[in-house]
Amino acid sequence: MSPLRDLIVAETSKPTFPAASVFAQALKDGFGPSVSAVLFYGSCLRHATDDGLMLDFYVLVDRMSGAVPNPVLAIWGATLPPNVYYREISFEGRTVRAKVAVMSVSRFMRDTGPQCFASSIWARFSQPTLILYARNDVIKARVHEALTQAVETMIARALPLMPVRFTARDLWVGALQATYGAELRPESVAKAAELVDGDFARYIAVTEAVLGQATNDATYMNHAFVRTRWARRAWALRRVEGKILNVLRLIKAAFTFQGGLDYAVWKIERHSGVKVQLTDTERQHPLMTGLKLLPQLLKRGGVR
Numbered sequence: 001m002s003p004l005r006d007l008i009v010a011e012t013s014k015p016t017f018p019a020a021s022v023f024a025q026a027l028k029d030g031f032g033p034s035v036s037a038v039l040f041y042g043s044c045l046r047h048a049t050d051d052g053l054m055l056d057f058y059v060l061v062d063r064m065s066g067a068v069p070n071p072v073l074a075i076w077g078a079t080l081p082p083n084v085y086y087r088e089i090s091f092e093g094r095t096v097r098a099k100v101a102v103m104s105v106s107r108f109m110r111d112t113g114p115q116c117f118a119s120s121i122w123a124r125f126s127q128p129t130l131i132l133y134a135r136n137d138v139i140k141a142r143v144h145e146a147l148t149q150a151v152e153t154m155i156a157r158a159l160p161l162m163p164v165r166f167t168a169r170d171l172w173v174g175a176l177q178a179t180y181g182a183e184l185r186p187e188s189v190a191k192a193a194e195l196v197d198g199d200f201a202r203y204i205a206v207t208e209a210v211l212g213q214a215t216n217d218a219t220y221m222n223h224a225f226v227r228t229r230w231a232r233r234a235w236a237l238r239r240v241e242g243k244i245l246n247v248l249r250l251i252k253a254a255f256t257f258q259g260g261l262d263y264a265v266w267k268i269e270r271h272s273g274v275k276v277q278l279t280d281t282e283r284q285h286p287l288m289t290g291l292k293l294l295p296q297l298l299k300r301g302g303v304r
Helices: 003-012 018-031 043-047 071-079 105-111 120-124 137-161 168-181 190-198 200-211 225-253 260-272 280-284 286-300
Strands: 035-041 055-061 083-091 094-104 129-134 165-167 219-221
Touching (some): 003 137, 018 035, 018 055, 018 083, 018 129, 035 043, 035 137, 055 105, 094 105, 105 120, 105 137, 120 137, 120 168, 168 190, 168 200, 168 225
Antiparallel strands (some): 165 219
C-alpha cells in the first residue's frame, strides 16, 4: 500500500464513543441488507462527543432502490446524491440525533475522485473519517480507496491556488476555504484554520504522504503555480455549480429531513451568529420558507 493509504487505513479504524457506534449499528439495521458501509465524520468525531451536537453519518448502499422504499426519492437519490435524513435513537436514557446522508458505493467512489468536478464529496472526505461498519473486507478496501483518492483530489485541486512556496497549513486552510466558497455554508473564513490547527499533525502527515517531506523551513515548491489562472477559473465555475447543487439538494431534503429547517437555522447561528426566528407556519412549509430565507441569509452573511 501507499503511505497515504496506510494512514487512511489506520485513521478509519480508530475507536469512537459508544453513542456513535450504537447509532451506526441502528443505521445498518434500519436501511437494510443493501447497506455496504457506515461512515462517521464531522464535528462530533472531532470533539469525541454528541453533547449539544448532531452526529454526521454517510450510509453507503449497493443501490438506492434497495435502501429507500419510496421509488421517487430513490430516483432522486441516484440522480442528485445524497439523500439526507434526520434520525434519532434512545441511548442511555437520552435522545441522540443524527444527520444521515445515503448514497451508492459506486457514486461515492466516483465523487471522491479526480473525475468529479464538484467539490462537496472529495472535500468532505479528505478530512478525518471513521468506518464504523463495512459488510466485508472488499467493501472496506473500496472505502479506503475512496478516502485515499479524496485526499489526493483535494490536494491536486488546491495546489494551483498556492503561491510559489507554501506550507502544509497554507495548503489545507486554502483548500478548505475554497471548498466552503463552493457551497452554501455558514462557516466563517476562520473555520478552515480552526479545523486544520485542531488536527495539525494529521494534515502534515497526509500532505507528506502525497507531496513528500517539506524543506527545512517547512515549505514546498509549487510546480503547479503556472496553472493558477485556469485553476481560479475552475474554482469560479465550481462555486456557481456547487451553490446550484446545494439549492437543489435543499429542495430535495425538504421531503426527507424532518426538522431540517430548525437544524439549518441552528447551524447557521452556531457558525455565523446570524439568528433566524421561525414561526410554526414556516415550519409547516419548509421548502417555501427555505427559498424565502435564502436571499436574506446571503445578504446578512448567514451563508456564503
